[in-house]
Amino acid sequence: MEQDKEFNPKIVAFLCNWCTYTGADLAGVSRLKSSPCVRIIRVMCSGRVDPTFIIKAFKQGADGVFIGGCHIGDCHYSEGNYKTLRRVEFMKTFLEEFGINPKRLRLEWISASEGDKYAATTLEFETEIRELGPLHLVEA
Amino acid sequence: MKPKLALYWASSCGGCEIAVVDIELKILDVAGFFDIVFWPCIMDFKYKDVEAMQDGDITLCLFNGAIRTSENEHLAKLLRAKSKVLVAFGSCAKEGCIPGLANFYDKKTILDYVYNDSPSLEAESKGVYPEMRTNMPEGEIEIPEFWNTVKTLDQVVDVDYYVPGCPPQSFQIINVIEAVIDILKNGKPLPPKGTILGAGDKTCCDECPRERKEKKIKKFYRPQEIIPDPKECLLDQGIMCMGPATRSGCDALCVKANSGCRGCYGPPPNVMDQGTKMVSALSSVIDSTDPNEVKEIIKTIADPLGTFYRFSLASSLMKRVQQKNGEDKNRKF
Numbered sequence: 001m002e003q004d005k006e007f008n009p010k011i012v013a014f015l016c017n018w019c020t021y022t023g024a025d026l027a028g029v030s031r032l033k034s035s036p037c038v039r040i041i042r043v044m045c046s047g048r049v050d051p052t053f054i055i056k057a058f059k060q061g062a063d064g065v066f067i068g069g070c071h072i073g074d075c076h077y078s079e080g081n082y083k084t085l086r087r088v089e090f091m092k093t094f095l096e097e098f099g100i101n102p103k104r105l106r107l108e109w110i111s112a113s114e115g116d117k118y119a120a121t122t123l124e125f126e127t128e129i130r131e132l133g134p135l136h137l138v139e140a
Numbered sequence: 141m142k143p144k145l146a147l148y149w150a151s152s153c154g155g156c157e158i159a160v161v162d163i164e165l166k167i168l169d170v171a172g173f174f175d176i177v178f179w180p181c182i183m184d185f186k187y188k189d190v191e192a193m194q195d196g197d198i199t200l201c202l203f204n205g206a207i208r209t210s211e212n213e214h215l216a217k218l219l220r221a222k223s224k225v226l227v228a229f230g231s232c233a234k235e236g237c238i239p240g241l242a243n244f245y246d247k248k249t250i251l252d253y254v255y256n257d258s259p260s261l262e263a264e265s266k267g268v269y270p271e272m273r274t275n276m277p278e279g280e281i282e283i284p285e286f287w288n289t290v291k292t293l294d295q296v297v298d299v300d301y302y303v304p305g306c307p308p309q310s311f312q313i314i315n316v317i318e319a320v321i322d323i324l325k326n327g328k329p330l331p332p333k334g335t336i337l338g339a340g341d342k343t344c345c346d347e348c349p350r351e352r353k354e355k356k357i358k359k360f361y362r363p364q365e366i367i368p369d370p371k372e373c374l375l376d377q378g379i380m381c382m383g384p385a386t387r388s389g390c391d392a393l394c395v396k397a398n399s400g401c402r403g404c405y406g407p408p409p410n411v412m413d414q415g416t417k418m419v420s421a422l423s424s425v426i427d428s429t430d431p432n433e434v435k436e437i438i439k440t441i442a443d444p445l446g447t448f449y450r451f452s453l454a455s456s457l458m459k460r461v462q463q464k465n466g467e468d469k470n471r472k473f
């Protein structure tokens with residue numbers, strides 16, 4: 001239990017510039033409490049998140065990876081988030097087979113006006129990661 | 141004095157050795173130009189012959205096979221020290237290949253299966269495990285230690301060049317040998333360290349003669365479920381083909397024979413991880429926007445991890461499947 005208290009999950013969040021990043025900004029401006037464990041990486045579109053980034057994040061110490069994009073139909077590059085959806089489904093299968101709980105990867109559609117959703121989902125994700133505990137990858 | 145050549149097989153199937161012999165009469169040029177100082181598969185050499193050499197004595201060493209045991213690692217280090225130029229030859233040495241698939245498991249799981257659980261074991265031999273050291277009337281005998289994780293050659297020693305392929309294609313081996321002879325004979329400069337020799341710098345798709353349309357995949361087929369159209373892109377037909385995530389160089393060997401590329405030339409240039417590259421490629425062509433349907437389509441791929449990393453698991457970003465982690469699902473055979 002003592003250890004659990006000390007565990008500060010590292011969450012890497014890839015947020016699309018047009019929707020979720022702006023949503024995160026709004027959460028801050030509106031003084032909503034969002035997860036302090038999140039390290040945001042801004043990308044132009046959630047479709048820019050190469051599946052390699054996800055594995056790299058875990059390899060370099062992330063306990064969870066969060067991807068935020070525009071709602072389906074709203075992607076500024078029209079189809080980027082469809083690609084993201086399929087990639088994330090694939091990567092969940094991959095993670096499970098690699099022996100990593102697929103719950104450590106989360107995809108959310110959060111628009112620029114949904115600061116409250118950003119705040120709520122990051123907090124919820126943080127709680128889930130806390131329950132899963134730290135991801136200690138076995139070095140090869 | 142002739143330049144000295146060494147060839148070695150570590151954790152290998154022997155196919156790379158056959159591929160070298162498969163260059164037919166060119167092998168005579170090799171034997172004529174080089175002094176072959178170590179090639180245990182073909183001629184009788186002992187490790188002590190290599191140990192007796194000076195550092196850097198061997199001009200060129202073609203090393204095939206992955207690093208799986210203490211013996212493999214010892215030879216990798218020994219040949220590194222004795223060779224001026226060390227080449228990771230073939231997929232096993234370059235990226236782990238089929239032996240590297242053992243990284244789906246760990247040492248204990250593998251040994252337990254082979255020496256205890258396998259249904260083909262006779263009752264009296266169940267549970268008889270190999271011991272590293274055994275005392276015999278003639279003295280103590282020793283066998284190499286089996287590592288927990290299969291490694292590539294460059295994860296163990298410094299490697300100068302790479303030749304991809306499982307095995308490298310004969311015409312490419314000839315290209316490499318001719319280039320080496322040319323360099324040594326005419327005092328030409330060596331290519332930059334780390335260069336991939338005997339391969340292209342595009343993807344397998346770029347060499348493939350098949351017709352491509354806009355891909356829209358609703359289902360992946362196992363080979364026995366479909367008769368492929370001989371002209372159309374296999375992936376377009378829903379047949380798994382690693383072409384988009386594989387380096388060119390084999391002249392599209394398998395796809396020309398109506399069989400999907402399995403990815404043996406490894407990841408294409410500037411790609412860190414062949415498996416995630418394939419995920420990316422397939423995510424662009426799966427024809428669905430409904431998460432549940434996407435899941436169902438992905439389920440029609442037999443063993444995605446084993447398929448996408450068939451040759452490169454040991455050199456992928458993850459390198460192995462997690463075993464000791466608390467949340468493991470403890471893979472079983």
Ligand code: SF4
Pocket residue numbers: 151152153154155156157204205230231232233237238305306307308
């Ligand atoms: S690369 Fe292929 S042919 Fe060569 S040793 Fe490995 S498994 Fe055999």
Ligand code: SF4
Pocket residue numbers: 344345346348349350352372373374375376381382383384395400401
């Ligand atoms: S996916 Fe396969 S069949 Fe299609 S073009 Fe690429 S290599 Fe050829």
Ligand code: SF4
Pocket residue numbers: 306344386387390391392393394395400401402403404405406
């Ligand atoms: S088509 Fe693919 S699997 Fe076949 S030889 Fe070429 S790279 Fe290897």
Ligand code: FES
Pocket residue numbers: 016017018019044045046047068069070074075076077078080081
């Ligand atoms: S621009 Fe936001 S997901 Fe594509």
